[in-house]
Amino acid sequence: MFAIQALRTSRLRSAKSQFLKSALRNLDLSSTPATSTTSSNNTAPKLNRTSTQSQSSRTQSQTLPPDLLELLLLLSFYLNSPAGMLTSQQLTLLLNTPTWTCLPCHLPKISALISTHLHTHMLALCRILTPATNPSFLHRTIPKLLPTISSLQTSNLQQKAELAERRIKLATHTTTLLTLHHLATHLLIRILEQTSHGLLARHIKARSEYLALRAGQLATEVRGLKKKGERIVYSEEVKGALETYVGELRGGRERGRERRTQAERVLWGYGVGREDRGEKDRVMREIAKVYGELVREVEEVGQDVERLRGR
Structure with missing residues (x-):
C-alpha cells in the first residue's frame, strides 16, 4: 500500500514537473498583461479575472524586460535539457551568471506568466468541452x-x-x-462440371443423341414398311376394284339424290312442304292411318289362313 502511494506521489510530482516545463517552453514571450496599481503577489489572480471577464480597461500590453526574457530562455533551456548534456563547468557558469542569480526576484512575474498561460489554455479547453457556454462563465467550468x-x-x-x-x-x-x-463457389463449380461437363452429363447427352438417331431410323423403317404393306395389300387389281367401287358409290349417291328429289316432288304434290298443306296433311294422315290398319288386318288374315292350313 505504501509503495502504491509512493508511486502515485512520484507520478504526480513528475506530471507537475512536465507541466511546468511545457508551460515555460510554450510561453508567449512577446508581451505580458500587467496592472498599474497592483503588487506582484496579486498579479496572477487579477490577471485571471481580467482574462476571464475581458476587462481591457484595467490591463495594458507591456513588453517583457530583457533580463526577464533572458532568464526565461535560460530556465527553459536548463529544465528541458537532457541529463548529461551540460558539463559541470557549463552548469557552474550558468548558475553563476547575473541573470540566473536574479531568479528569486523574478519568480512572481514568472509565476504570473505561467498562470496566465495555463489559464488561457484552460479556457480554451473549457471552450472546446462546452462550446455552448457563455464565454463570460467559462472560468466556472475550470474546476470541472x-x-x-x-x-x-x-x-x-x-x-x-x-x-x-x-x-x-x-x-x-x-x-x-x-x-x-x-x-459455395467450389460447390457451384462442381455442380456445373457434373451437370454440363461431367461424366453423367456426357453419358446422358450421348444417350439422348443415340435415342434420337434410333427414333429417326425407326421412323424411316416404319414409313418403308407402310409403303411395302400398301403395295402388298393394294395391288393393281385391288386398286382397280376400289376405284370401280368408288365410282359406283358416287353413282349410287347421285341416284339417291335423284330419288330423294323425286320423292320430295311427290310429297309436294300431296301438300308436304307447301304453305296450304293443312287439309292435305290431314287427308294424308288419314290415308296413312287407314293403310296401316289395312296392313295389320291383312297380316291377321294371313296368320289365320296359315293357321287354318296348318290344321
Missing part, C-alpha cells in the same frame, strides 16, 4: 475540467476496447463469410 477529461478518457478507453472487440468479431465474421463464399 479534470473530472470531465478523466471521464472522457475513461469513456474513450472503453470505446476503444469495444471497437477493438468489434473489429475482432468483424474479422472473424468476415473470415467465416469468405470461407462460406469459397465453399
Whole structure:
C-alpha cells in the first residue's frame, strides 16, 4: 500500500514537473498583461479575472524586460535539457551568471506568466468541452475540467476496447463469410462440371443423341414398311376394284339424290312442304292411318289362313 502511494506521489510530482516545463517552453514571450496599481503577489489572480471577464480597461500590453526574457530562455533551456548534456563547468557558469542569480526576484512575474498561460489554455479547453457556454462563465467550468477529461478518457478507453472487440468479431465474421463464399463457389463449380461437363452429363447427352438417331431410323423403317404393306395389300387389281367401287358409290349417291328429289316432288304434290298443306296433311294422315290398319288386318288374315292350313 505504501509503495502504491509512493508511486502515485512520484507520478504526480513528475506530471507537475512536465507541466511546468511545457508551460515555460510554450510561453508567449512577446508581451505580458500587467496592472498599474497592483503588487506582484496579486498579479496572477487579477490577471485571471481580467482574462476571464475581458476587462481591457484595467490591463495594458507591456513588453517583457530583457533580463526577464533572458532568464526565461535560460530556465527553459536548463529544465528541458537532457541529463548529461551540460558539463559541470557549463552548469557552474550558468548558475553563476547575473541573470540566473536574479531568479528569486523574478519568480512572481514568472509565476504570473505561467498562470496566465495555463489559464488561457484552460479556457480554451473549457471552450472546446462546452462550446455552448457563455464565454463570460467559462472560468466556472475550470474546476470541472479534470473530472470531465478523466471521464472522457475513461469513456474513450472503453470505446476503444469495444471497437477493438468489434473489429475482432468483424474479422472473424468476415473470415467465416469468405470461407462460406469459397465453399459455395467450389460447390457451384462442381455442380456445373457434373451437370454440363461431367461424366453423367456426357453419358446422358450421348444417350439422348443415340435415342434420337434410333427414333429417326425407326421412323424411316416404319414409313418403308407402310409403303411395302400398301403395295402388298393394294395391288393393281385391288386398286382397280376400289376405284370401280368408288365410282359406283358416287353413282349410287347421285341416284339417291335423284330419288330423294323425286320423292320430295311427290310429297309436294300431296301438300308436304307447301304453305296450304293443312287439309292435305290431314287427308294424308288419314290415308296413312287407314293403310296401316289395312296392313295389320291383312297380316291377321294371313296368320289365320296359315293357321287354318296348318290344321
